[in-house]
């Protein structure tokens with residue numbers, strides 16, 4: 204995998220997977236999933252050094268922790284399309300006895316899932332532990348996380364942020380899905396986040412801003428810059444400006460699709476905007 208067109212085609216297919224998965228069970232979270240599709244496609248197919256078959260320990264490879272676990276549809280699709288588990292299993296999303304629970308959990312033994320997430324605010328702490336373990340093991344690989352911006356309203360995030368900087372956890376790249384929206388409306392209305400760049404810097408982090416968080420070239424460039432900042436004594440934060448619902452016109456510009464599935468007619472409209480590229484599951 205390498206050129207932008209291939210990554211774009213994969214992203215479009217991931218968008219179809221997300222839409223079809225949540226439609227299939229009339230539940231789940233399409234908004235944030237669609238907004239983070241480019242980022243996770245880039246991370247898993249271009250940036251991270253991954254070993255397959257999957258091992259829970261993840262020694263000698265880069266690790267990723269999804270902290271905003273409600274965007275599981277995009278995570279599952281990207282993992283399946285990267286070869287962690289069969290693409291056909293996407294059809295079991297949120298069904299009884301599935302390994303693809305609404306919020307990811309390692310109890311199900313799904314390849315690629317190393318933590319339970321969904322209860323917001325916890326992923327950074329786990330990732331810090333994993334990053335410290337890598338240092339103790341002499342493993343020079345990196346640890347990546349993804350968080351919602353609304354998730355940053357959880358106090359545990361800031362305990363983790365203080366700890367990571369205080370202990371020089373410089374093999375960690377934590378990305379914030381900075382879509383300006385959360386379950387009940389704009390973050391600015393629910394609880395303003397203030398100047399996030401200044402806040403992370405004040406906590407002792409290096410901060411990289413990706414203004415075009417739905418643009419593959421911009422994401423790859425931003426991740427390159429972030430990677431170059433690792434190993435310099437500070438943890439690295441990426442502020443990724445995305446659009447919730449990106450790729451489906453009637454889902455963009457609103458928080459309404461944070462956790463709502465499209466009906467049959469809406470699905471057809473959304474899929475028409477994202478033509479099949481690599482084959483539906």
Ligand SMILES: Cc1ncc(C[n+]2csc(CCOP(=O)(O)OP(=O)(O)O)c2C)c(N)n1
Nearest residue numbers: 235321322323351352353354384385386461
């Ligand atoms: C500890 C905790 N509190 C509340 C929730 C309910 N909840 C799920 S998603 C969400 C909104 C989070 O906003 P953000 O992280 O910005 O995600 P986005 O809506 O952008 O996908 C909330 C409050 C939760 N999952 N965990």
Ligand SMILES: [Mg+2]
Nearest residue numbers: 352353384385
């Ligand atoms: Mg958000």
